[in-house]
Structure formats: structure tokens, C-alpha cells
Amino acid sequence: MRFLGNDITPFLRKIDKVGLREIQQRYADSPENYAKYAEVERWLKRHRQNVRRLGLDDSPPKSILDLGCGGGFFLFLCQQIGHEVHGLDVDDFPLLRELVDLLGVPRTVWRIEAMKPLPGFGRKFDWITAFSTRFNRDAQDRHVWGEAEWNFFLDDLARHLAPNGKIFLEINAGKSRNFYPEEVRELFRRRGAKLEGNYVLFGDGSRRG
Numbered sequence: 261m262r263f264l265g266n267d268i269t270p271f272l273r274k275i276d277k278v279g280l281r282e283i284q285q286r287y288a289d290s291p292e293n294y295a296k297y298a299e300v301e302r303w304l305k306r307h308r309q310n311v312r313r314l315g316l317d318d319s320p321p322k323s324i325l326d327l328g329c330g331g332g333f334f335l336f337l338c339q340q341i342g343h344e345v346h347g348l349d350v351d352d353f354p355l356l357r358e359l360v361d362l363l364g365v366p367r368t369v370w371r372i373e374a375m376k377p378l379p380g381f382g383r384k385f386d387w388i389t390a391f392s393t394r395f396n397r398d399a400q401d402r403h404v405w406g407e408a409e410w411n412f413f414l415d416d417l418a419r420h421l422a423p424n425g426k427i428f429l430e431i432n433a434g435k436s437r438n439f440y441p442e443e444v445r446e447l448f449r450r451r452g453a454k455l456e457g458n459y460v461l462f463g464d465g466s467r468r469g
């Protein structure tokens with residue numbers, strides 16, 4: 261197990277400098293919202309906090325599946341300190357593909373959809389995570405997941421969890437919290453989650469709702 265520490269520099273050094281600069285130059289003037297993910301140092305610092313929040317900086321090696329893994333920053337840090345990682349994301353944004361490739365994060369291309377099971381991964385995970393979720397609403401934000409969709413999703417996630425596996429979600433609640441309705445909070449609580457702001461932790465899988 262490698263120490264995570266406060267200094268992100270040793271992890272930045274692991275990244276191909278030329279490749280990163282080339283990506284950053286290409287996206288420097290991009291109007292695309294996701295171009296912000298080219299600021300690798302900023303996102304590594306942010307996800308270092310998530311690694312700590314989950315105690316993964318002080319844990320034996322775990323297998324981790326990150327849903328909507330984006331540029332792969334969280335998983336890159338986890339991998340660097342000794343965990344086995346796998347990401348899942350759509351392939352709509354070339355920058356995100358370029359970043360996971362640069363960081364060496366394995367990824368399944370898959371679109372999470374309401375009431376549709378995840379693909380098989382051929383193994384179970386100690387942790388399933390999702391940060392700043394986007395999959396729980398459609399592209400126009402017209403349909404947002406409610407109790408039924410989350411219930412289905414959590415039942416499905418249970419299939420992919422190792423014994424004593426945990427789930428951590430950071431829900432993007434939206435400006436008026438409309439992406440995280442009270443009925444969903446209640447469902448999470450019923451299924452045994454601890455809620456803190458937009459963080460949801462199922463410390464022991466998730467019970468059926």
C-alpha cells in the first residue's frame with residue numbers, strides 16, 4: 261500500500277507530461293463544459309479528498325468500480341496506492357476517453373439507463389462509487405430518477421458487490437435539489453444508507469427497499 265500524502269506532485273509525475281500538455285493545449289479554448297476536466301491537478305486534489313473520505317488511503321487493497329468515472333482521477337489515485345480499479349462511463353466526450361487512456365484507468369463504455377441492468381464485469385467489487393452523478397436524469401433533465409428507478413439500480417448494484425461491499429454515491433442534487441428528491445432520500449435511508457448532504461453511504465451493501 262502506497263501512502264497518499266498531502267502532496268499531489270508524486271502522482272502528477274506518474275502522468276506522461278507530453279501527452280497531458282498536448283491534451284491541455286487542444287482543449288484550452290474549448291467551450292465544452294467538460295473541458296474543465298483537462299485541469300488534471302485540480303481534479304486530482306479534489307478526488308484525493310474522496311479517497312480519504314472512504315478510508316481508501318488507509319486500507320488493504322480493494323477492488324473498486326466507479327460509475328460515471330469521467331477522466332478517471334479518483335480511480336487513478338486509488339490504483340496508484342494499490343487498489344484494483346475499473347471505471348464505467350459513456351463515450352460521448354473525447355476528452356474523457358483521452359484522460360482515462362492517459363491515466364491508464366481501465367473503463368467499460370456503457371450508458372446507465374433507468375431500469376436497465378449494468379453489464380457483467382466478471383468479478384465483484386468491494387466498493388462501488390459514483391461522484392457527481394449525472395446518470396440519474398436524461399440529457400434534457402426532464403426525467404429524473406425517483407424511488408422506482410433508484411430501487412432497481414440499487415438491487416442491480418448488489419449483484420456486483422463482494423461480501424461486505426460498500427456503495428458510496430455523491431448525488432449531484434442540482435441547483436434546486438430537484439435531482440435528489442425527498443422520496444429518494446427516504447428510499448436510501450430505508451435501505452440502510454447514511455446520508456450527509458449529497459453523500460450517500462451504504463456501509464454494508466444496501467438492503468432491499
Ligand SMILES: C[S@@+](CC[C@H](N)C(=O)[O-])C[C@H]1O[C@@H](n2cnc3c(N)ncnc32)[C@H](O)[C@@H]1O
Nearest residue numbers: 328329330349350370371372391392393394395
Ligand atoms: C459531472 S461528471 C463527473 C465525473 C467524475 N465522476 C468526477 O467526479 O470527476 C458526470 C460523469 O457521468 C458520466 N455520465 C453521464 N451520464 C451517464 C450515463 N447515463 N451512464 C454512464 N455515465 C454517465 C459523464 O460522461 C461524466 O463522466
